[in-house]
Amino acid sequence: MKIRVFKAAGLKPVGWCLMAFLLVVLLSANSSAASRGAAGTTLTANVTADANYVREYSWEIDKSVTPDTWNISRGDSATSEYTINVNRTGYTDRAWIEGNVTVCNGGEFATENLTVLLELRDGLPPPNDLIGTYTLDLSSNPVLDPGEVGVYPYRIDLTPEQVHAGGTYKVTANVKITNHSGHLGTPFGPSPSATTILPGTLTPLYECINVDDTNGGSWMFSDSGSVKYNVTFTENGTYVNTATIMETGQSANATVTVVIQASPVAPLTIGYWKTHAGFNGNNDDVVTELLGTGIWLGTPGGEDSILVTTAEQAFRILQFNGAASNGINKLYAQLLAAKLNILNGAYASDEVLDMISDADEFLATHDASSWTSITKPEKQEVLSWMSMLDKYNNGML
Numbered sequence: 001m002k003i004r005v006f007k008a009a010g011l012k013p014v015g016w017c018l019m020a021f022l023l024v025v026l027l028s029a030n031s032s033a034a035s036r037g038a039a040g041t042t043l044t045a046n047v048t049a050d051a052n053y054v055r056e057y058s059w060e061i062d063k064s065v066t067p068d069t070w071n072i073s074r075g076d077s078a079t080s081e082y083t084i085n086v087n088r089t090g091y092t093d094r095a096w097i098e099g100n101v102t103v104c105n106g107g108e109f110a111t112e113n114l115t116v117l118l119e120l121r122d123g124l125p126p127p128n129d130l131i132g133t134y135t136l137d138l139s140s141n142p143v144l145d146p147g148e149v150g151v152y153p154y155r156i157d158l159t160p161e162q163v164h165a166g167g168t169y170k171v172t173a174n175v176k177i178t179n180h181s182g183h184l185g186t187p188f189g190p191s192p193s194a195t196t197i198l199p200g201t202l203t204p205l206y207e208c209i210n211v212d213d214t215n216g217g218s219w220m221f222s223d224s225g226s227v228k229y230n231v232t233f234t235e236n237g238t239y240v241n242t243a244t245i246m247e248t249g250q251s252a253n254a255t256v257t258v259v260i261q262a263s264p265v266a267p268l269t270i271g272y273w274k275t276h277a278g279f280n281g282n283n284d285d286v287v288t289e290l291l292g293t294g295i296w297l298g299t300p301g302g303e304d305s306i307l308v309t310t311a312e313q314a315f316r317i318l319q320f321n322g323a324a325s326n327g328i329n330k331l332y333a334q335l336l337a338a339k340l341n342i343l344n345g346a347y348a349s350d351e352v353l354d355m356i357s358d359a360d361e362f363l364a365t366h367d368a369s370s371w372t373s374i375t376k377p378e379k380q381e382v383l384s385w386m387s388m389l390d391k392y393n394n395g396m397l
Contacts, residue, residue: 039093040105043189048099048172049196053165056094056205056320060087063243063252070233070258077234080256083220084243085209099135101153101173104116105144112179115187119172122157127170127195131162137230156180158198166200196254213243226320231344233258236343237292240300255300258292259343266395267341270333274318277311287311290343297332302364308336326371327382328363334389335359340395352392359385 015164062085070078101116116136121127134156141150154170171194176187208222219227233239237258244251278285290313297317298305309316316322317336320329338356342348348356362382366374374382 021320025125039109040179040184041105041109042176042181043111043177044106045173045175045190045192046102047192047194049097049169049171049172049194050099051095051097051196051198052170053095053163053199053202054093054205055091055207057091057207058089059206059209059245059248059250060089061211061243061245061252062087063241063254065241065254066258067386068254068256070256071260071261074255076251077232078258079230079232080098080226081229081230082213082215082241082254083226084213084252086209086221086245087224088221093161093202095198096155097158097171097198098153098155099196100151100153100196101175103144103175104149105146107181108146109179110146110320111144111177113177114142114144115176115189115232116152117174117176118154118156119174120162122162122167123173127168131356132156156278162200162283165198166197168197170195193242193303194229194326202251211243212246214241219331231256235292236260236290238292238296238300239293253301259345260347263331265345267346267393268336268337268344270318270390271342273304273337274315277315279312279315285311286344287314287340289339292343295336295339295343296334296360298363299360300362304370305360305364306332306367314340321368323368327379327386328368328369331359331386331389332368332383334386334393335363337393338389346361348392349397352389352397355385355388358369359389 034315042104063082065080065082065143067078067080070080072078095393096364097120101118101149103114103116105111110371116138118134118136119130120132122129122131135366137153138150138152140152144150172191173193174191175189177189178185180186180188182188186362198251208220208349210218210220211227212218215229215231217227217229224387231239233256239256239258242251242253242254274280276283276285277287289315291309291311294307296302296307297304306317308317314336317329317332320326320333323329335356362385369384371379388397
């Protein structure tokens, strides 16, 4: 580059020096800007699109059993009838476009301020009319390192006004960063597109369902209906049974409680049950038979409920799980002993049964670890239940 210098009349040497300094600063600034431009990174991107158009049917399920409680003599049996009802309540038509945006950082620097804005153009040919914009969630990987590839899934649910059966849709992914080579400080990047055709007819979803039952049965329904079956019981226990719609995961429970009535007996203490669980000398294990398929401490299926299924597990609970200072462990022990007594044929008044029900509701949402965090009134209530059940187990109620 040729630089011409014009001499001003009477310009002193100091003025020449100042001009030379300013010229050097200007050239350095241009060189720095060029260097920064070269220090940016580059992107390549791709987008896929797949259109879906379905009619989704809605279902409800209910399960009941009668009788749900049996008191029978040892050696006898009892039969209950279960009923499963399903109801197809209607349907909802849904349309959506889904796919992935794939972004590759081909430069030597991590991306800065990566964004992806999706543009949807309608299905009336040609697809040129913009009908929606959607900001893609990049929180799973907001910064791409040099050479890294990020894959970001998306789903656009179409409104009824946006649905054109059999129409072509175009999805454009505007991918931008603020440190793209040659565009530092300005959002810039590729904008790949993909087209997809919405099916011309609705695809049925959950039009028919399969119901599986934990008692072993399986049935298919194409409309509302019901099914009945019988189960015979010969052993003590609380039998929780579940029917599930396999396609949707919806389920319903029914419970049968069977008590084998022995000759009238008095309640027995936790000490007795602890020493008759098969872990104390020559004492017989009388706990396992009474457990049946399990005894719940807490409501059946409760978040923190415990299902006691083995004599070993019962033995640990009757020993306060090794932490006798924990009031909830004490309640577990007395509650288990009370339920074993009832299953063994001991009489329990309505007061005792109501107390057991209240304790079960509490234990459905609280376990032993809750003891240090519950309020003082809650601790007093736990200790009150424990004390009353202790009295029952000692034949004092």
